[in-house]
Amino acid sequence: MYIEELRLDNYRNFKDLRLEFDKGINMVLGKNAAGKTNILECVYLLSRGRSFRTSRLNEIINYDEDSFFAYIKAVRNSGEFSIRYGLDREGKKQARINGMDIAKNSELLGNLYTILFIPEDMYIVKGNPEQRRNFIDEVLLQIRPNYRYDLMRYYRTLKQRNNLLKNIAKKPSLRYTLYSWDEQLTGYGLKIAGMRSRFVNILSKTAADIHKNLSGGEMLDIKYIVNFGNNKDDYAELMKAAADRDIAYGLTTIGPHRDDIRILLDGKEARSYSSQGQQKTIALGLKLSEIQIVKNEIGESPIFLLDDVFSELDDDRKGFVIDNIKGMQSLITANEVYLKGDWNEIRPGVI
Numbered sequence: 412m413y414i415e416e417l418r419l420d421n422y423r424n425f426k427d428l429r430l431e432f433d434k435g436i437n438m439v440l441g442k443n444a445a446g447k448t449n450i451l452e453c454v455y456l457l458s459r460g461r462s463f464r465t466s467r468l469n470e471i472i473n474y475d476e477d478s479f480f481a482y483i484k485a486v487r488n489s490g491e492f493s494i495r496y497g498l499d500r501e502g503k504k505q506a507r508i509n510g511m512d513i514a515k516n517s518e519l520l521g522n523l524y525t526i527l528f529i530p531e532d533m534y535i536v537k538g539n540p541e542q543r544r545n546f547i548d549e550v551l552l553q554i555r556p557n558y559r560y561d562l563m564r565y566y567r568t569l570k571q572r573n574n575l576l577k578n579i580a581k582k583p584s585l586r587y588t589l590y591s592w593d594e595q596l597t598g599y600g601l602k603i604a605g606m607r608s609r610f611v612n613i614l615s616k617t618a619a620d621i622h623k624n625l626s627g628g629e630m631l632d633i634k635y636i637v638n639f640g641n642n643k644d645d646y647a648e649l650m651k652a653a654a655d656r657d658i659a660y661g662l663t664t665i666g667p668h669r670d671d672i673r674i675l676l677d678g679k680e681a682r683s684y685s686s687q688g689q690q691k692t693i694a695l696g697l698k699l700s701e702i703q704i705v706k707n708e709i710g711e712s713p714i715f716l717l718d719d720v721f722s723e724l725d726d727d728r729k730g731f732v733i734d735n736i737k738g739m740q741s742l743i744t745a746n747e748v749y750l751k752g753d754w755n756e757i758r759p760g761v762i
């Protein structure tokens with residue numbers, strides 16, 4: 412899959428920009444504040460219906476204007492398609508796939524497939540469990556259309572249960588109502604954890620191979636760690652056992668919203684023992700693995716978006732990345748590249 416054309420209208424610092432991309436590697440070059448990350452943000456937005464820079468999309472509208480538009484023309488196995496997205500200061504949006512209006516941003520998912528790698532992805536290894544769960548969820552949202560619904564239902568039910576816990580603390584006679592929520596929550600929870608752990612099993616195998624090559628022999632192992640036992644009965648038992656604590660905290664302490672992904676390098680916890688360089692290599696390997704997995708799932712390559720990471724890699728790793736992304740489209744930002752290569756160079760805003 413590849414993008415042919417991108418058009419931006421009052422999108423952040425770009426008043427009017429039109430870019431054409433090659434099917435292979437596209438180096439997006441320019442000085443600080445040239446708008447390189449903004450271009451990746453825009454592609455990501457049209458791919459996922461949300462930004463990786465902000466949760467308030469109206470921030471994207473150019474300071475001097477009242478609305479922004481973004482348009483992408485892309486090609487996948489089944490043919491050409493287009494995505495258009497616009498938003499004004501009143502919050503009115505216009506989103507279209509192939510000229511057909513869509514109601515929700517999430518409907519953009521599953522059209523333009525992208526894998527994003529940004530410096531913050533270092534936190535997949537050394538950050539908190541939430542950052543690791545998000546990393547998994549982000550891929551699952553793209554490749555499993557039902558996952559979003561299960562995740563939404565789970566978090567909605569979780570919120571209702573947490574409200575109830577707070578009410579029970581004030582009025583203990585309500586306690587008997589808790590168990591009906593538990594039943595629902597464990598149902599959705601098991602689905603989510605099941606999808607995540609199956610995905611992590613596949614990821615672990617792919618990432619182990621890639622990491623071995625990238626690092627010259629280190630063994631990587633990734634495991635999904637559930638905090639509610641092995642089955643529905645364990646889960647229900649643990650929920651019951653935690654009820655007093657949950658009421659005291661006003662929070663549900665058991666469930667996939669507290670799960671973690673354990674990353675081991677040569678048998679040791681990478682979060683605590685690996686060097687910065689090793690952590691960076693793991694994160695890179697994980698992203699390259701995601702590309703493989705998405706490719707297997709959808710039968711064609713997603714588009715790789717690499718922000719600011721490339722220039723920090725040593726020449727060996729740069730070469731490894733280039734080898735791994737041959738035959739797919741990538742947009743790679745850098746201030747400047749000092750090595751020559753077979754790629755298309757784009758300097759946004761410079762004529």
Ligand SMILES: Nc1ncnc2c1ncn2[C@@H]1O[C@H](COP(=O)(O)OP(=O)(O)OP(=O)(O)O)[C@@H](O)[C@H]1O
Nearest residue numbers: 423424443444445446447448449470471472473474
């Ligand atoms: N809503 C907006 N309207 C106008 N300009 C904006 C808006 N939002 C952000 N900008 C500007 O966009 C500029 C470019 O941002 P961007 O982060 O894309 O640069 P960059 O090329 O990635 O730089 P760096 O190399 O430092 O990462 C910033 O200077 C910022 O002030």
Ligand SMILES: [Mg+2]
Nearest residue numbers: 447448449719
């Ligand atoms: Mg940037």
